[in-house]
Amino acid sequence: MARTIGVIGDRWTLLILRECFLRTRRFEGFQSALGITRHLLAERLKKLVRQGILRRIPYQESPKRHEYILTQKGLDLYPIMMAIVHWGDIHMVDERGRPLLHQHRKCGKDFDPVMVCSECGEPLSAKEVHTHPGPGARSTPPNPAASKTKARSRAA
């Protein structure tokens, strides 16, 4: 999770990605949609390309122009987006209501995203889930790296 947050956990990246999902593809498009500074936008796009979340592809020669489109890795961020949007819809909307609705093409209805268990299909909530170490577990739960913080304990 820390690694993932290193990629998407800043003030702009998720907003840029949202624009991608809303079909924005070009520098000016992102800039005017978000009001992000051009400097930061260029930085973030570069980073997202490096991370393999966006691909930068030319749409014209002379002058060279590129557009940014989501890779599969980027498309896979969709549940994160939807989860964030949904939480905002529940907890952050003003009296006017939701700014955006989502319609599921398959069934034709406006929907909310629901997170379910892949094994039994039941909706999930925090207390129904038990977390336990996996194969890549860190040796010193919950965080060994934290101890490089100069080991505030006497560390016998």
Next chain:
Amino acid sequence: MARTIGVIGDRWTLLILRECFLRTRRFEGFQSALGITRHLLAERLKKLVRQGILRRIPYQESPKRHEYILTQKGLDLYPIMMAIVHWGDIHMVDERGRPLLHQHRKCGKDFDPVMVCSECGEPLSAKEVHTHPGPGARSTPPNPAASKTKARSRAA
């Protein structure tokens, strides 16, 4: 979404919240688990309390000590957490595998979170969803505030 990101969209807040879901409740617990500076931790906890995501409750008098627990609003962030963790599990793990597994108490199995349509129950993906303006839609899609290059307010 911008408003939600204003709350959880920084380098530490989501990590703090993850610790909350992992049952960490106290200042030192967060600090040693994450290695966050004490200054920022205090800031973030205050902010989360102000936002109604955590509640600060005393667990002893003299010296006064408090612990931080998730409100319902905070618990509702669970799908966001799970979506992030799951994306990381797919795209960011090293050869060792997932650091954490999640077991669903109801069915007893280790699971992945799946996001489905609330109306038909089918799994969702970006291209199956059509986005359209809702009652709280902004007048100048996609972002009016961005056009007036002044307007520092976060769409207050």
Next chain:
DNA sequence: TTTGACGGTTCTATTTTAGAACTATAGAAT
């Protein structure tokens, strides 16, 4: 020949964050 669109880069000023030390309360140990 100038203007405008596009996609950046460069600069300075402000804000955030990191890192470390310091404060305060109180029980336990010496």
Next chain:
DNA sequence: ATTCTATAGTTCTAAAATAGAACCGTCAAA
């Protein structure tokens, strides 16, 4: 009685990130 430890912060300075604005280069159209 004094020191140690645990807990939960606060304060300070330096480093990094971000905001805001201007500038640059290519090309097409006016």
